[in-house]
Amino acid sequence: MTKKENPKLQFNTSWEYAPAPESTDHIRLKEKYDLFIDGKFVKPAKGKYFATINPATEQVLAMVAEADTSDVDKAVKAARKAYENVWKKMPPRERGKYIYRIARMIQERAREFAVIETMDGGKPIRESRDVDVPLAANHFFYYAGWADKLEYAFPNRNPQPIGVAGQIIPWNFPLLMAAWKIAPALAAGNTVVLKPAETTPLTALKLAEIIQESGLPDGVVNIITGAGATGAAIVNHPGVDKIAFTGSTAVGKIIINAVAGTNKKTTMELGGKAANIIFEDAPIDQAVEGVINGIFFNQGHVCCAGSRLFIQENIADKVIQKLKDRLETLIIGDPLDKNTDIGAINSKEQLATINKYIKIGINEGAEIYQSSCNLPKKGFWCKPTLFINVAQSSRIVQEEIFGPVLTIQTFRTIEEVIEKANNIPYGLSAGVWTDKGSKIFNLTTKLRAGVVWANTYNKFDPVSPFGGYKESGYGREGGIHGLMPYLNL
């Protein structure tokens, strides 16, 4: 964008870079993907396939099998057989070796994973290359290390595996969520049936190829594809001992109801509506960058996205102006371009949801500010959007939008901001920006959020537990905590 196109710009246009697209020649995609059951790729019983598309171009990338209840049954039986006959009996050290091998193979094929993740999901290559794929490998490395040390992790508790874990994951971090689910389950001695989201199945299927090559015994990990009905078939299968779910609060509630009265254990990582709080003593430029990173860099497709900003009143005008300026410099477009900050919205349906909320915000009387960028013609795109002067009770503040939309409120005192930040149905994460350690400690004990970042945002590490309060779910993933849901102690 130039100054001529947008006279509001006060600074030079040094962010106009030449295109730098990542090459796609090195990736191998099949035209058609079958279900990965018992160590082999098998056709779905009903012979049905669905298309997975690139949301930035709307081009079909591959056809993917749709598993029905009989396919799910086959996968669960394979997982049970592998659990009883092989995995449960295998010395933990040997189990650990397989998990290490998978971690190393992800690293070896990191570039291919990153490109496919970006093509199938729409996120910028910078994100999939620098965040998703390395973190996925790190999760396997980390949990591989625990496989033969469970007695040290839980002294005097006799940790035992649970059995077959049914795992259902969303589309925002497809490979990473698969790693979060599979790695601790295997380290704890369980076997797995995993279902990726219907819009982003390809990296999980690539992972299935790696798992096959790694020589992991047949049936220890089964990866099946399909939409909600396939997920429901996993949840309702009597042979599944544990359900681990990451996704929307609405589907989480359906699953909790479905397993009520059964012996199935559950962990739920659901929606979020994180507060990012900037105090007057904060390093302002760093905070503005953290806020931008927290909500815009992944199209807002992050359950812990910092989607509500609270600014201390006396610095509000300054911060809002800086945010507007920064919005103008964000690069939106080809997710495969290494300079892109904001990629494509994951699906047409998600774009419709985001647009619905933008209309609601306008109708509620909030002041809207959108970047003046041009959007590509094909694909699903949304301009980064600020809503200023929003009421605490408004729907865009209370409900999860899951898009690049930031609401901005102001506050005067710490008590006020704690009250406002906590006064929503969610409690997954929060961010605090201040120079004072005492304020950080005060807030971390009072904010009802599973993760509180201080003077940074969206930082992840396999060692740190992650999970929510209230309607954001229960159970923790990551760290030693992440082993507990997969063990009988």
Ligand code: ADP
């Ligand atoms: P999102 O809002 O992230 O798309 P969803 O909760 O709709 O989240 O989907 C997350 C995962 O749950 C996906 O893999 C989806 O196919 C699956 N899913 C959707 N409906 C159901 C259901 N009724 N039972 C089990 N899984 C489901």
